[in-house]
Amino acid sequence: MTAPAPALRLRDLAVAHGGRALFTGLDLTLPAGVFSVLLGSSGVGKTSLLRVIAGLDRPAAGTVAADDGARLAGRVAWMGQRDLLQPWARVIDNVMLGDRLRGRRPDRDRAAELLRRMGLADRLTALPAELSGGMRQRVALARTLYEDRPVVLMDEPFSALDSVTRARMQDLAAETLHGRTVVLITHDPLEACRLGQEILLMAGDPVRVAGIAVPEGAVPRPADEESVLHAQGVLLRRMLDAAGP
Amino acid sequence: MSMRRIAGRLGRPVGTLCGLGLLWWGIVRLGGVPPYLLPPPGAVGRALWAQRGLLAGAAGTTLLETGLGLLLGTLGGGVLALLMMASAPVRRWMMPLVLLSQAVPVFALAPLLVLWFGFGIASKVVMAVLVIFFPITSSFFDGLRRTPPGWLDLARSMDARPGLVLLRLRLPAALPAFASGLRVAAAIAPLGAVVGEWVGASSGLGFLMQTANTRFETDLMFAALLVLATMTVLLWWGVDRALARMLYWVPDDRSD
Numbered sequence: 001m002t003a004p005a006p007a008l009r010l011r012d013l014a015v016a017h018g019g020r021a022l023f024t025g026l027d028l029t030l031p032a033g034v035f036s037v038l039l040g041s042s043g044v045g046k047t048s049l050l051r052v053i054a055g056l057d058r059p060a061a062g063t064v065a066a067d068d069g070a071r072l073a074g075r076v077a078w079m080g081q082r083d084l085l086q087p088w089a090r091v092i093d094n095v096m097l098g099d100r101l102r103g104r105r106p107d108r109d110r111a112a113e114l115l116r117r118m119g120l121a122d123r124l125t126a127l128p129a130e131l132s133g134g135m136r137q138r139v140a141l142a143r144t145l146y147e148d149r150p151v152v153l154m155d156e157p158f159s160a161l162d163s164v165t166r167a168r169m170q171d172l173a174a175e176t177l178h179g180r181t182v183v184l185i186t187h188d189p190l191e192a193c194r195l196g197q198e199i200l201l202m203a204g205d206p207v208r209v210a211g212i213a214v215p216e217g218a219v220p221r222p223a224d225e226e227s228v229l230h231a232q233g234v235l236l237r238r239m240l241d242a243a244g245p
Numbered sequence: 246m247s248m249r250r251i252a253g254r255l256g257r258p259v260g261t262l263c264g265l266g267l268l269w270w271g272i273v274r275l276g277g278v279p280p281y282l283l284p285p286p287g288a289v290g291r292a293l294w295a296q297r298g299l300l301a302g303a304a305g306t307t308l309l310e311t312g313l314g315l316l317l318g319t320l321g322g323g324v325l326a327l328l329m330m331a332s333a334p335v336r337r338w339m340m341p342l343v344l345l346s347q348a349v350p351v352f353a354l355a356p357l358l359v360l361w362f363g364f365g366i367a368s369k370v371v372m373a374v375l376v377i378f379f380p381i382t383s384s385f386f387d388g389l390r391r392t393p394p395g396w397l398d399l400a401r402s403m404d405a406r407p408g409l410v411l412l413r414l415r416l417p418a419a420l421p422a423f424a425s426g427l428r429v430a431a432a433i434a435p436l437g438a439v440v441g442e443w444v445g446a447s448s449g450l451g452f453l454m455q456t457a458n459t460r461f462e463t464d465l466m467f468a469a470l471l472v473l474a475t476m477t478v479l480l481w482w483g484v485d486r487a488l489a490r491m492l493y494w495v496p497d498d499r500s501d
Contacts, residue, residue, distance in 0.1 A: 078402035084395045087494040088417050103403030
């Protein structure tokens with residue numbers, strides 16, 4: 001990785017969606033170089049918050065900044081819920097999309113190397129339609145890594161995958177995104193406990209963000225470890241309580 | 246493709262044509278319609294064979310006009326749609342003109358265009374261009390505007406250049422819509438050319454139909470009509486298949 005990963009400072013942040021205020025006065029620091037996992041029920045504003053951090057939407061009030069003082073713009077990669085692959089472009093061209101859209105010379109060797117790490121070395125020239133859902137998501141991850149940004153924002157990237165594929169994607173993400181400032185949205189407590197080095201629960205009205213105790217051990221944590229299972233249970237209980245009767 | 250599938254695929258249109266021919270023959274035979282009003286299928290068939298040279302020449306002219314009109318209209322409409330997408334002033338100024346090209350009936354314009362562009366093929370090409378300009382431009386422009394927002398978000402997060410987003414994201418994403426417009430254009434472009442020929446020309450199927458009509462050679466007129474219809478169907482089919490091949494990523498579920 002080229003640039004050191006900064007922490008993200010959210011100050012007095014207010015976010016609205018479709019004219020409705022989702023939350024106001026949010027103060028939060030997302031630590032540098034680790035996975036911060038953001039949980040919460042649907043509609044609580046996780047996606048809107050991530051879009052504001054990504055610079056795709058403007059906050060109603062407040063600021064999002066990097067703690068190293070440099071501008072955040074141009075240092076953030078964003079991975080959405082859907083793979084957003086271009087159906088007309090071959091797998092390797094999808095990975096190099098960023099350079100093709102910026103008008104820079106694409107780095108074929110690096111794209112091929114990333115796809116090899118994703119276990120897709122033999123599918124470089126395949127079309128997205130020829131791939132399974134898990135493979136497509138791996139291409140999307142390779143495309144995110146190709147951007148080589150110190151901050152990576154992921155919005156439920158694995159939610160549409162089956163459990164086995166999802167677990168493998170979590171391993172792959174933890175391995176390949178190591179050292180970057182990652183913000184991962186999920187609604188899956190197990191995913192949060194496997195990957196989170198900071199676990200944050202968004203809940204309530206008005207919305208509050210609460211830190212949750214993180215299980216010990218390096219990520220990706222094994223799904224069958226006692227501490228992970230316990231934390232997952234505690235987290236689910238907290239989510240149920242937060243959702244109300 | 247097996248013989249059986251070919252037979253199955255051809256069976257329906259051939260059956261429809263035979264049915265229509267039979268109905269036609271029945272009306273002439275049982276209704277006692279005089280042949281100068283509605284010639285029997287046999288007479289049309291004979292005219293088709295006897296005047297095959299004349300018909301082929303006329304069809305060639307009409308096909309040339311249609312083809313040139315399609316080419317120029319598609320290029321012009323495509324470029325205009327891209328410009329309208331890229332620039333708001335172009336969009337505001339040109340959209341009413343595009344609409345106007347559809348609102349003014351070509352029949353009303355035809356004599357004027359013949360006056361301006363002469364009796365040769367130029368006025369017919371212009372006519373065909375006018376007829377297809379709206380479906381091409383509006384379908385392509387719609388397609389360019391309706392890029393899935395997720396792709397545009399992704400492009401923004403990548404600090405993409407607007408020109409390249411248009412070229413490498415919006416443009417390919419709009420091609421299926423563009424193809425729909427092009428299919429419509431292929432079906433109606435001959436209409437523009439024939440209307441032009443009808444008003445003033447020295448060759449072409451429209452010209453042939455008009456002269457045959459004034460001479461009460463109804464069988465030749467019907468033969469020309471048949472050639473025109475066949476040509477239009479074949480043109481549409483060719484464009485449709487070519488588009489399906491070029492847009493390889495678009496699901497094309499036509500199992501029958």
